[in-house]
Amino acid sequence: MKPRSKISGTLLALGWAVAVAVAPGCGRPTGTKTAEAGAAPAQRLTIGVSLMNLSNEFIVMLHQAMLARAGELGVALIVTDAQRSAERQVQQVESFIAQRVDAIILNPCEVEASAPAVEKALAAGIPIVNVNSETRTPPTAFIGSRDEESARLAMEYIVQRLGGRGNIVMMHGFMGQAAQIKRDRGAREVLARHPDIKLLADQTAEWDRAKAMSLMENWIQAYGEKLEAVFAHNDEMGMGAVIALEQARLKSKVIVASVDAIADALQAVQDGRLDATVFQDAKGQGGGAVEAAVRLARQETCAKEVFIPFQLVTRTNAGQFLQTVSRP
């Protein structure tokens, strides 16, 4: 083959960049910058935010809710992404402390490993608010939801639809992560109360839609007509199960419920494809965390723990939730 010149290589790269840049309706900015709003007051508060993972849809929604609330309150946010690494998260909080921010919002990666971040902030006298998940060391304030409750709601829905008797399968999140452990615990609490509901199989699909689809296809091969319901620890996996069941023409016989109420899942519930999802209130959690951080920075009183309830979403109420989730 003929040697290619450097110029043609550059052209290829340029062409690619253009193709991406003009991709229709896709170039939404992530907005990882400080929220600027209104006339700057004399002493504008600065809040450092360390998020667990900005490539997770729920965390992206949490982030947007924080930016919106910060804009309304006229405070500046410095947002960092720990990319699932608790160690990186601790470093981020250390640099917030070095910058002397007025308050810190932590969206912990892990219960144990992210705890030093809380300890360091408290030792430096900077108020720290945990949002969405917990750390072993209690922070100044906590805003979030009880993950067990989400699984309980979804499972109770399934039990009720099955009339208290039937065969189900469960898809786990990434094994060992707090959300997986708690959703598993919540689901098993409900199972323990209903001995006639039989758990045929449970496996991890690692929060991933493609893996969930393969797993569901394998379960269809193994259990076929015996399957009556699927509980998935998140919507991505729930959607994977739905697609696999639809392709096997079994969806009309199998109930699927999952957790998170991401836009795609809400649409699927609205369309009658997914039976139920559980709404976790990103706006309430993100906005509430910014509010708490501002109050603490101004040395006002603030509730130590705020639990924002989950809500079951079925076809009857999917419409109202679809409006709250900003679709692209």
Added chain:
Amino acid sequence: MHPRNIRPWLARYGLLLALVGISLALSLAKPGFLTVSNLINVIRQISINGILAVGVTYVLLTGGVDLSLGSLVALSGVAAACWAHPGEYPVVVPVLIGVLAGALCGAANGAVITWGRVAPFIVTLGMMTVARGLALVISGGRPVSNLSRAFTTLGSADLLGIPVPALILAAVALASHLCLRHLRVGRYVYAVGGNEFAARASGINVVGVKLFAYTVCGACAGLAGVVLASRITTGQPNAGLAYELDAIAAVVIGGTSLSGGVGGVGGTLLGALLMGVINNGLDLLNVSSYYQQIVKGLIIVGAVWLDKRSTK
């Protein structure tokens, strides 16, 4: 058979034998394994890993490596999904955009590796992060959904009872087999991997051959990304995590040497099939998620170890 003749025979058919053995064991343990519908299920499930593995066979044959595959799957899936909304463009547009995105990233890998003289491990590791970042930028961190029916049937439809993704894999594998065995550039791929200095001394355009290998590998990753997006009916910026490792494992199980020059597409297909059968079988048997990981790891190492022993 005379014992002296058994070695080369094992070397040639050892992997096939392992595959048949494991399949027999599985069908005894679980009668549902050896049914037409489950076998079709398995070939559907190996399609994406298979396409990636065939692509990365070119790169491994040159003695290189490509760690960016998983991220390229995500990037091309998202890029394709952006152009696949209903009523906008014919289905060929998103498919071509996805493949092109992969091919361009592959070409960029090849360009830096050859002209920049940077180790493939580092270059493709960099691309792994860059492409993942691009996928997140394009999608805004959210899945790109609402895709046209024409696009999603690509991943779900059957043709004469065979899933379309499996047919795509078959086409890619056949074309690659012919290219590597019968085209001049294919034979040069082996020559470069076997001994780069000798290849250069005998007048082979080593830079061109490597660029070709990385570009083809990228294009295959792009195609795999398109098939994945179509199968799961959305472009996912998080898709394809660690897919490169499964793909490389399939190639190595299939007898292609990590140091280049030896191997081929046939073995790669068998490797991908073996991994698919194990995955499927463990799910059918409902082996606990923790043990599944241990068993998979042991079988991968065991298969390669057996293969090495028989080829000595």
